[in-house]
Amino acid sequence: MELNIGDIVEFNVEKIIKGGFISHIDDSEIFLPKSLSGLKEDESVIGKKVKAKVKEFKENSVVVDRKAYLNEIKEKLESLKEKIISANVTKVKNSGLVIDIDGISGFVPKDEIFYKKIDHKKYISVGDDVEVMLVDPVRRIFSIKKALPNPWEEIKDLNKGDVVKVSVSHITDYGAFVDLGNGAEGFLHISEINWDGMNDLTLGQEIDVEIVEINTDEEKLRVSRKNLLDKPAEEFSKKYKKGDILKGVVTKFINVGAFVEIDGISVLLPNKFVSFKKGEKASDVLNIGDEIEVKVITIEPENNKVIVSRKDVLSNPYEEFAKNYQIGDNVKGKVKHITDFGSFVDLGDVEALVRKEDMKNEYNVGDEFQGKIIELNGDKIKLAE
Template sequence: MSEDLREMLTDGAVHEGDVVTGEVTSVDDSGVTVALSHGFEGVISAQELSAIPGTDASQVLKVGDSVTAVVTKVDMESGQVALSKRRAEQSEAWARMQAQFESQAAFEIQVRDVVKGGLVADVGVRAFIPASLVDRRFVEDLKEFKGQTLKVKVVELDPEKNKLILSRRAVLEEEQESRVQELMEKLQPGEVIEGVVQRLTDFGAFVDVGGADGLVHISELSHTHVEHPSDVVKEGDHVKVRVLRVDPDAGKISLSIKSAQPEPWEEFATEFHPGDVVDGVVKRVVDFGAFVELRPGLEGLVHVSQISNEHVAQASDVLEPGQEVKVRVLSVEPERKRISLSMKEDNGGGAREQQPRRREPRRQPERQVDTSSGTGATLGDLFGDLFKK
């Protein structure tokens, strides 16, 4: 070390605790060398570069960068000045994070590492994003986020415990809520739009219609009866839906797949004419007859008087749901959305090759009459002689 530099150090030109600024002259695995004013050389060790232990120096600084650091030690023998970029940033960082927490404004961070349970970032102090706050949905592998720039919010901080918790999920949910409100202002009841099935429940299907999920109730999935939504759609399906209702205050959108499809009467009714003999399936049985499905969603009524040439008291005596039948069209009334059918035979060959069989009542077992006298002899044995006279 030169006498001039030793004299400057001795005179106290650089003190521990001073905040100094210099230019990075070299970067290696051990840390960073910084050229300070008056010819001093400062060294920032790897552990003093970042709030994240084990951070690669080249990820933080490069040659030519200007850096501000705190003087942690002055070595009179070598003339080197130990610096800490981490300490210089801490005080300012906590003040900045406190302001972010109070304003709840979103800001960007870069993910430095993936650890058990979440992500780690350096914002002047160590910041942690728990796995549950990384996304709106569960993330299987967090490694995909390493090195990424994410928009986050401060949800918890405690400088004394060196604790800073960030949330990306809070930002995503806020953005989602904004998209939902914007979408609801645009959606109009009655319009038909495209969507993607997101998830199924016992009572219906949730469909994404451009940033917001709307519910298609199970009764609005199809013109035919649906036992479970999975019988009609599956997750990932692209579907057309009609907007039924929009409730911005409740954040709810009611949709219908059924209403976005042609009415069965519009699609199939013109296929049928009086006298036609067609196949169908019994869908419902009531006291006055049976409803037979001719095409999906299109049903006709076989009145109880038209089930058989023989008298039928109740349709359920002869028919049951799911039964395949052959019927003859009696009349078609599009304006009333009604088709009358018959299963009776007619002189022209009839609607059926044979009449439906009546369900036979369960026969009671014949009662056995004990004709024995209790003595081991039958009545014939005891009174046979009387019949001979």
């Protein structure tokens, strides 16, 4: 390889000697003086790939100047400010794109590629030419977005509360991104999609949304579809009233109970209204898809609140128990759960409490218990050994 003064050479640092660094290009020894390197004189630079300008030729080596090369690059970069320039993609990474501009390498972070939240790896390949604009000359950071018309400028007159038509551009586990039609995207959280908290959207679907937060300088937009939909409780109140006994289907379990669908409207069945047994949860006695009968006990359209009870349509097992037993009778059951103040015993359709002071022995959950009834008052049954 024939070299001339001023040529740019690229090499890997092979070793450190007094006063600089040594490498080779073909049969030529390359010497990079420490004063012209801009590198630390320690083992971390061994193997590092660097570029430098040929400064002079000596008898046994070619002297190169990395600082001169870097200054030349800096001057070139300064001349690129606020200009739209063509670059070639040399690497496509998860974090962005490595580009080349007339021998100068640069980087386009993934957030500077598209205004939309899409996977750049599906749209850009090595060898593609892209138009970029310099945003950080020190770190050689470029932006494709800055070289394009800014869609956020087009929507700067929109305000909180405005209703706009959008299309669903991306669906995630926590919601969806929606396109305003010009490339600007807003975020629609799953809790704002509808009143059920379920994501029923499809890609490309056109919907109306209300703007709940907008900051065009920060390219931030949050929208709500739910705010434009009728509250399910309002629809429910048009058909039914408190006290109605209805049939519904169990659709979902949550910590506090279950959702039951009645005529396409989701209502809440709290755990405390599932059965007469204390501590029993909806998921303990019901399955998704079960059709059950419930009684409407609360309708609050303004708060979008409908509560139903399964317990209120069941025959009261405590009343039946009181018909067949009285204080002093002996009964058998199994210990269901244990608390600091005693244990609850499962007697079939009902539960009874045995306080610690009324127990002679120690029990574990699942143990058989036999005792006599010492209190029988509605749904309060107490036993003692």
